[in-house]
Amino acid sequence: MNTIDNLKGIAGKKILVRVDFNVPLKGTEVRDDNRVVAALPTIKKLLSEGAALVLMSHLGKIKWGKVDDAEIAKQKEKNNMEYVYPVLAKHLEGVTVKFSKATRGEELKKAIDELKGGEVLLVQNTRYEKGESKNDAELSKEWASYVDGFVMDAFGSAHRAHASTYGVPEILKAAGKPVALGYLMEKEVKNLGACVKGDNHPYVAILGGFKVSDKIKVIDSLLKKCDKILIGGAMAYTFLKANGAKVGNSPVENDQLDYARNCFASGKILLPVDNVIADGFDNYNKDNIKVTDDENIPDGFQGLDVGPKTVALYSAEIAKAKTIFWNGPMGVFEDENFQKGTVEVCKAITENKDAFSVIGGGDSAAAAKQFGYASKFSHVSTGGGASLEMIENDGHLPGIDVIG
Numbered sequence: 001m002n003t004i005d006n007l008k009g010i011a012g013k014k015i016l017v018r019v020d021f022n023v024p025l026k027g028t029e030v031r032d033d034n035r036v037v038a039a040l041p042t043i044k045k046l047l048s049e050g051a052a053l054v055l056m057s058h059l060g061k062i063k064w065g066k067v068d069d070a071e072i073a074k075q076k077e078k079n080n081m082e083y084v085y086p087v088l089a090k091h092l093e094g095v096t097v098k099f100s101k102a103t104r105g106e107e108l109k110k111a112i113d114e115l116k117g118g119e120v121l122l123v124q125n126t127r128y129e130k131g132e133s134k135n136d137a138e139l140s141k142e143w144a145s146y147v148d149g150f151v152m153d154a155f156g157s158a159h160r161a162h163a164s165t166y167g168v169p170e171i172l173k174a175a176g177k178p179v180a181l182g183y184l185m186e187k188e189v190k191n192l193g194a195c196v197k198g199d200n201h202p203y204v205a206i207l208g209g210f211k212v213s214d215k216i217k218v219i220d221s222l223l224k225k226c227d228k229i230l231i232g233g234a235m236a237y238t239f240l241k242a243n244g245a246k247v248g249n250s251p252v253e254n255d256q257l258d259y260a261r262n263c264f265a266s267g268k269i270l271l272p273v274d275n276v277i278a279d280g281f282d283n284y285n286k287d288n289i290k291v292t293d294d295e296n297i298p299d300g301f302q303g304l305d306v307g308p309k310t311v312a313l314y315s316a317e318i319a320k321a322k323t324i325f326w327n328g329p330m331g332v333f334e335d336e337n338f339q340k341g342t343v344e345v346c347k348a349i350t351e352n353k354d355a356f357s358v359i360g361g362g363d364s365a366a367a368a369k370q371f372g373y374a375s376k377f378s379h380v381s382t383g384g385g386a387s388l389e390m391i392e393n394d395g396h397l398p399g400i401d402v403i404g
């Protein structure tokens, strides 16, 4: 792997580091600084080599399109990287950390030119530039012209070929400048790589979450690698309906029923055998929460979590596994009445000490953290979409491939 350990002679050189500082915000406050912390090993290593670091990341979404300037200004204010700046500065105590409000042009160029070895410049949200998400050639060229090298350490954005993740390294590499993967990327590629290869059997995947349609490509890929796929979450009801069960008012993607039926031919799909149900999603009557006897859900009710028999069935499969990949909660884990399935799956996975266990980011990572299990997994990915795409594409992501 082409990592920063291979970078030599970078003292005093300006290195653009694409980090993932897409942190959750509450107003102007960073709610969880995990992503900043996750980038520190790479930042510290490059600083110890004497490089001058230009850190770039996106933060939230700026919806360009048919909106007026006032709306864009509002979105920019909401997703302002200046809120992350003090958090980074605190983690890098003793290091000169500056902030650039400018995302391109003379002001940014000057700030980078003035940056000395051992110093850090955090740049405003890359998505303040309309061309970022389009991998705009002019923008990539401009950013690339300001620096001597590039390090990719934003795993959560590695599935996107944007200017800051793809265009810039492509240009610098072609010009013979140093480009490399950071330590966070290295860790993600190594650990997810075990789930991409899936050499160690039994290989059990646990898939949940809302939509089947979001997961089709990953299901197709996992069907080739895995021995069993355990299905939970709202997407289970589409599979249950396709299998002839009654699903009441549960959310179903009717246009995915044929796809679900085709998956059964593999013999690898396991579905819930009981469900925790209620008479509504958020306006349900607490006294009407029930556990079904079997997979069927009566009219007037909807499934909101997997039931205890399902937990036992899935836990038994999990206990036998040597490789485990988990993406998507088993139920509405945000509500304490419907979190048991997700908690029990966390428990079962972490009790299997022989297995290599990976959470593919997103809501399942949040759930494992919330319930106190995250540190017991072999690996918790920092990228939801990126980890799924990595499995789907046999280990390839634009932000990795471009580094080479």
Ligand code: AMP
Pocket: 208, 209, 210, 211, 214, 232, 233, 234, 235, 251, 303, 304, 305, 327, 328, 329, 330, 331, 332, 333, 334, 362, 363
């Ligand atoms: P995803 O973003 O596809 O991973 O879906 C995660 C979301 O699906 C979480 O917010 C869960 O609360 C939700 N979810 C999981 N199970 C259910 C269910 N049975 N009914 C409705 N929503 C669910």
